[in-house]
Amino acid sequence: MSQPVERKAVLDALNAIRDPRSGRGLVEAGLVQGLVARDGRAGFMMEVEPGQAQLYAAVRDQAEAALKALPGVERAQVVLTADRAPAAGAPSSAHAHAQDHDHEPPVPPGTVRMRRGARLSADAQAQVMPPEQRPAPGLKPAHVAHVIAVASGKGGVGKSTVAVNLAAALAMLGKRTGLLDADVYGPSVPRMTGLDQEPGVTPERKLIPLRGWGLKVMSIGLLVDEASPMIWRGPMASSALNQMLNDVAWGSESEPLDILVVDMPPGTGDIQLTLAQRVALSGAVVVSTPQEVALIDARRAVAMFEKTHIPILGVVENMAFFTDPTTGAPIEIFGRGGARAVAETLKAPFLGEIPIEVALRQACDAGRPFVVDHPDSPAAQAFLAIAEAVAAQLDAGGELKPPPRIVFED
Ligand SMILES: Nc1ncnc2c1ncn2[C@@H]1O[C@H](COP(=O)(O)OP(=O)(O)OP(=O)(O)O)[C@@H](O)[C@H]1O
Numbered sequence: 048m049s050q051p052v053e054r055k056a057v058l059d060a061l062n063a064i065r066d067p068r069s070g071r072g073l074v075e076a077g078l079v080q081g082l083v084a085r086d087g088r089a090g091f092m093m094e095v096e097p098g099q100a101q102l103y104a105a106v107r108d109q110a111e112a113a114l115k116a117l118p119g120v121e122r123a124q125v126v127l128t129a130d131r132a133p134a135a136g137a138p139s140s141a142h143a144h145a146q147d148h149d150h151e152p153p154v155p156p157g158t159v160r161m162r163r164g165a166r167l168s169a170d171a172q173a174q175v176m177p178p179e180q181r182p183a184p185g186l187k188p189a190h191v192a193h194v195i196a197v198a199s200g201k202g203g204v205g206k207s208t209v210a211v212n213l214a215a216a217l218a219m220l221g222k223r224t225g226l227l228d229a230d231v232y233g234p235s236v237p238r239m240t241g242l243d244q245e246p247g248v249t250p251e252r253k254l255i256p257l258r259g260w261g262l263k264v265m266s267i268g269l270l271v272d273e274a275s276p277m278i279w280r281g282p283m284a285s286s287a288l289n290q291m292l293n294d295v296a297w298g299s300e301s302e303p304l305d306i307l308v309v310d311m312p313p314g315t316g317d318i319q320l321t322l323a324q325r326v327a328l329s330g331a332v333v334v335s336t337p338q339e340v341a342l343i344d345a346r347r348a349v350a351m352f353e354k355t356h357i358p359i360l361g362v363v364e365n366m367a368f369f370t371d372p373t374t375g376a377p378i379e380i381f382g383r384g385g386a387r388a389v390a391e392t393l394k395a396p397f398l399g400e401i402p403i404e405v406a407l408r409q410a411c412d413a414g415r416p417f418v419v420d421h422p423d424s425p426a427a428q429a430f431l432a433i434a435e436a437v438a439a440q441l442d443a444g445g446e447l448k449p450p451p452r453i454v455f456e457d
């Protein structure tokens with residue numbers, strides 16, 4: 048077995064290389080992000096300003112050579128991205144860095160720890176398309192007819208549950224469907240689908256999505272450690288999302304994808320904006336529980352898509368009610384009907400309500416889409432109806448209505 052990679056030696060070696068712009072060492076200049084240094088492998092992500100990629104290509108090569116020269120390092124990989132807006136060497140927020148939990152030296156601000164023994168091997172990473180070769184922004188991934196986002200303002204309302212089951216239901220309806228987990232802050236698709244193997248790489252250097260449940264699946268969770276703290280700076284998260292969209296073989300000439308469902312992180316931050324600005328989204332599905340607080344956030348999510356001119360395909364009310372197992376009567380734990388009312392006020396379609404089902408939660412935890420396992424259950428029927436409504440809107444294509452104009456009184 049190879050000797051361990053000394054994290055401190057890695058940081059020192061990288062800091063001995065000068066940032067050509069600031070003159071400081073790479074670590075000091077904040078250019079070393081997402082450092083992995085273990086299992087014979089060393090690598091990191093270097094984000095620079097758009098237009099600086101060429102200048103930094105030499106630095107990347109230098110850094111890779113320096114890493115390879117270190118004892119214990121068998122594979123070195125430096126990913127250069129030129130997506131970020133702020134100046135190189137000035138990480139935007141000092142607090143946004145992951146803390147070490149295993150007594151390793153503290154990492155500099157802006158650094159994110161990648162998954163322990165990352166699933167994506169260094170070989171695979173080395174083959175992924177370099178950023179400068181990626182398609183121009185504002186495009187749909189190749190051979191994908193529609194990209195739709197499943198979003199919410201508030202966390203924990205069931206976006207991922209809806210995204211997984213909506214995607215599986217679309218596949219059951221005969222649509223060639225992909226599922227992209229864009230939740231860099233807490234990816235859950237690998238757990239909910241049971242798909243968490245290392246993805247392969249095509250001869251064209253694209254990642255091959257995992258397959259299961261009639262779906263093609265890719266998750267940011269396959270690139271980072273589930274157990275490590277998921278604190279990302281906005282630009283890093285945006286870069287990662289770009290890579291998930293553009294460097295994954297979602298569709299091919301012979302096997303195009305009809306619909307790519309994107310499970311979004313909660314809120315209206317960088318990831319959502321990246322998706323809205325970089326990708327031609329066909330529309331968004333907004334998920335809410337019937338609680339007032341979730342409804343307010345749902346309105347905000349709708350407003351964000353409205354601002355970026357993305358049609359709202361509709362609103363889903365999740366956890367709408369619970370059926371009393373003895374009497375069969377619906378118990379409205381969080382209230383009921385609020386999301387329908389919000390949809391009406393916003394003139395967005397109301398897509399349906401999903402009851403609270405214990406078996407649905409269990410299916411999520413067991414890594415099996417509920418809609419596949421229990422297609423006759425009320426929740427699965429609701430997912431299938433939602434999928435039909437979404438597919439019908441997408442099939443109608445050009446008839447997608449722009450979202451309503453909304454004014455908030457804040
Ligand atoms: N209708 C439902 N019935 C029972 N359990 C549900 C239902 N919807 C979601 N859950 C459970 O609630 C939890 C949160 O759901 P989920 O992870 O889908 O939410 P989320 O909005 O994606 O959260 P986050 O904002 O963290 O991404 C999960 O354990 C899921 O299994």
Ligand SMILES: [Mg+2]
Binds near residue numbers: 206233311312
């Ligand atoms: Mg989620």
